[in-house]
Amino acid sequence: MTAEEVKVLDTTLRDGEQTPGVALSPDEKLEIAKGLDELGVDMIEAGSAVTSVGERQGISKITAEGLDAEISSYTRGLQSDIDSALECDVDAVHLVIPTSDLHIEKKLQKSKDEVMEMATDTARYALDHGLTVELSAEDATRSDRNFLKEVFEAGMEEGVHRICVCDTVSLMMPEQIFDLFSDLSEFVEVPLSAHCHDDFGVAVANTISAVRAGAREFHATINGLGERSGNAALEEVVLALSEFYDYRTNVDLKGLLETSKLVEQHTAIPVSPTKAVIGANAFAHEAGIHAHGVLTESTTYEPISPEKVGQERRLIFGKHTGKHAIENELESKGLDASEDQIEEIFQRIKELGDRGKLVTDAEWSAIVDEVMGRSLEDLVEIEELTVTSGDNVTPTASVKVRYEDKVFVEAGVGVGPVDAAINAVRKVVEGISNINLQEYHVDAISGGTDAMVDVVVKLTDGQRIIDSRGSNEDIIKASVQAMLNGVNRLLWDKKLGER
Structure with missing residues (x-):
């Protein structure tokens, strides 16, 4: 039998960007979107066009790129939201309508009839303007099921293309999700989708249960980013569907780690080493x-x-x-x-x-x-390090480094003296070889004003990833030493490998 296809809507650029502390520039959004498209996701929710001028610029950059994936914008049940999406030339809108009594009464302060009218009016407006419409019920898992069906039926009568059930604050367990989607899949005549959050740590399990019960699309984010505890992690869902069930997606599994690192780089939200599938320790022993x-x-x-x-x-x-x-x-x-x-x-x-x-x-x-008696002198040696920092002064560092018979001098600025020194050394290293800093953290600090600091960095030359440490009473010197220890190791390994 041929495995049944399940579509993937990636919402890293919308729900994922709502992770506290994350804000992506238009160019960063475009780079991530291109990575997602190359990964093979079917739909990319590029943001919410009504949010800001910058958001519309980011979405417009993506739609102008001519990607294979369908590009959509999140919209509320307002005509102005649809207009903003149209301004960005998107293919589709993710039209989200609150359906629980709590959201209707407390957030919208409307009646159910008014909510129904809002859903049908905005769906009709979007459809009349040539958009693909995915109608989502916000807080669906706390909604009266009969009213939920009424909203979905009204949307289907208008001609919406897809229906989505949102477990907005993760208030169902997998068996409850299975029951809900089993019921709705018998009723809904268009593709049914699942949008699950991870407040109780079951977003991936709930998404899989929804697919098993009839959903043929799911929403997810790279690295499980999202508000509060995040959304279903795309990498975990697609791998589980591939390994345990007779379903297939268009996602290229081999590209998961690369896409994860791209998102990690631009969001500055580090992936836990113990994260399933793409964590640094997932295959470490x-x-x-x-x-x-x-x-x-x-x-x-x-x-x-x-x-x-x-x-x-x-x-x-x-x-x-x-x-x-x-x-x-x-x-x-x-x-x-x-x-x-x-x-x-x-x-x-x-x-x-x-x-x-x-x-x-x-x-x-x-x-x-x-x-083993292998005496390996340092290939890269630091000869000078100067750091300037203070009130109303931009932290600046300059380094002079000797590599074989050449001397490299670089300067860097940063948010603090350590950042400035690392940036200066990074410039030197990139000039010597294609070695990049991936991670930096202070591993241990002893007590006292003359505390010994351990700095651990993760470096890569594109072939290998290694950890390296530097220890010193001065955190700047410890940071620079950690970098150079790792650089020397990578360069020596390369030299020995060429012999």
């Missing part, structure tokens, strides 16, 4: 028994191949690491270590872990180099 098992047969501790979703397997070295993982890593680097050397590396890693330290990639490599 430290515990000895797990690492040994996955190296022997990957399916022992991996439900799917990491490459399926654009990920890579990572072995993390720490106090739970076993000797088998160490042996495997050394062999993969072409290093022939003796039993005594493996034991020495094993013990040093255990000691670091027992002190509560993260064993970064750079530290792992330094231990291996020392134990």
